[in-house]
Amino acid sequence: MLGRMGRAECLAATAMVVGARLEPVDALRRLASEDPGLRRLERVAMRLSSGLALPEALAACRLLSATEASRLAAAGPDVLADGLTRLAQGHAEPVPGELLARWLPLWAVLVATLPSLIIGSAVALIAGSLYGGLWDVLSLMPHHAAPAAWWFAQAGATLCAVAVLAAAIWTLRRTPLWLATTVSLALERAILLDELVHAARAGADGTVLYRRWALLTGDGASVRHILERSGGDLATALVDLGVVPRDAARQPDWAAACAGTRLARRQAADAVTPWLTALLIVLGLAGFLTWGLSPFMPMYQMIRQLS
């Protein structure tokens, strides 16, 4: 377990190097010397210089499993960078508030429906048919024919809605102008800045990220002007903007910048967490108390029966 710590950061940094088409041995050595958290990249660079391919070198340093390495062995730079980024994202420590904000519609549907579905399934298991049997036993309602198919229909509908929402969010997140989260611009700004600093540090092209971030700063024109003034060099622009502080020797302190943006991202996520948690609790409560698998269900039934 301890040997896997920092894996996400190392893979993300390697992905940036590959994606930016940098000479990997030098770039990885530079990153390892600049940031103690990326020290393991020095060993990767050593193995690369001894003639191993990058996926094999990463596997030898326990940053990839043998299966992952063999899957990426024949991949070109773009596919390799994409694959490493995905693996890094998969292993990065998740920020709960960010997960809530990114997938909010999905959580909303799940909290409103799951409690009722679970209880419904328990009733079905106990009484042999959904709802009716147990309520009959308790004499809370007269006999009615509630077939088990009804529960499966509810569960199927929930599953369909979750699948549609997940697919929609997943697809939209891959479009260039889509924001990672639609509920908080401050969180969105913090996420973009964190990704931007990591991209600039690895020398990757972060122009699109920069434009999106500039839009959200509240002074897009000035921020874009600073990038133009620095000749399109992202790292220089971020230093000029003060996002990357300078150390005692007046050199850009990338480790401090990464730590700062990561902290800001976490704090922005923490700031929205109580609001989103409250919303989900109430949706769950409403879904559970109405028992109709959705708070709007009675309204729709009413409309249908009255029409």
Next chain:
Amino acid sequence: MNDLAFHIGQQVLVLLILGAGAVAIAALLLIPAWLLGRIAGAARDWPLVADRVAGALERREPLDEALGNLWLMVGGAMRARLDEAMSLEEPSPGRRLVAAGVVPAAQAAAIAAAAPEDLPTLLRLSARDQGDAALRRLRGYATAMLLVVALFTVWQLSWSAPMLRMCRYLAPQAPGMDQAAALIIASKWIAIGIAGSGAALALLWAFGRRHGWWEAVAGWGRLARALVLRRLLAAGVREGACAERLASLSPHLRARLIAAGERGDLPGLLAAAGWPVATPEALDRAFAADLEQRRRRGARGVLLASLLLPLCIAVPVGLAGGGVMLVMTTAQAPITAIADRAQTGVVGTPSQALLHWLLLRRTLAEER
């Protein structure tokens, strides 16, 4: 089969609307947060600014550069003040920050009067709460709890009026309905009371933050005097000069401080500064003990609030739940009796009972 397909399609549609609606509600919920931020104004970003400026002063970096680097990290209100601070010619960093309105009113006099060697210490004192994770957790927890009550109140208001009408109508046939109505009404008013108090407290908190009241109440001035005194006494400064320096930080204590300074009375000076001890070493110990006591008091407060806050939800939700269950168990018989026929719908929940009641009433009216 058609019915089942219709039901699934309808359910999926409703759930998709619910998913999209959650995003809309979340955006609406952030409006009060934005409003509170607007009320707090530039003071919201003051701890961050104080921390960064203190660091820049300690590293002897130009103030303009430090303020410029902060520009993208702060809100609109603070940006305007930073712009103003950068445009001022004032040589003293403290007076410059105060003149531009960067410093909250309750601390402005002390920051403006601080000697250059004391300024980073006082600025760090202002940024003290920034790293207080327990306080941040408590604030988030309290926000979540009060929001749950507020949202629950809104949701309850959407169904309580027709539900209470039904309870009143059915009360002659089912005695439990009166109690159910009483529970629902009590729950509604308690929830409104808690949500209203929470909103009022949040507004008060934002106003207080704008003016720096809460730091003042927490004894910022007393801690600042102790920090300045410790430095002065360690440097061997005499009582008279110490008194002058402290009097400039706390003008309301001037008379007592100057009198003690003129007498050369160190215990009197320390007592006038709010630290009733006799020697510099005792001041160090008292200062450390005070910080520890604050930490413990804070931890106890967080624990107490964590235990009490769930009651804000438990009481109204519990009462509403009780009322709802009572409706569920007593509505069935009178509705069936009124309809004078076998119940065909699912009256397992209050909303379904309500729906059935509304439909039944319509049918009865048509039959008449």
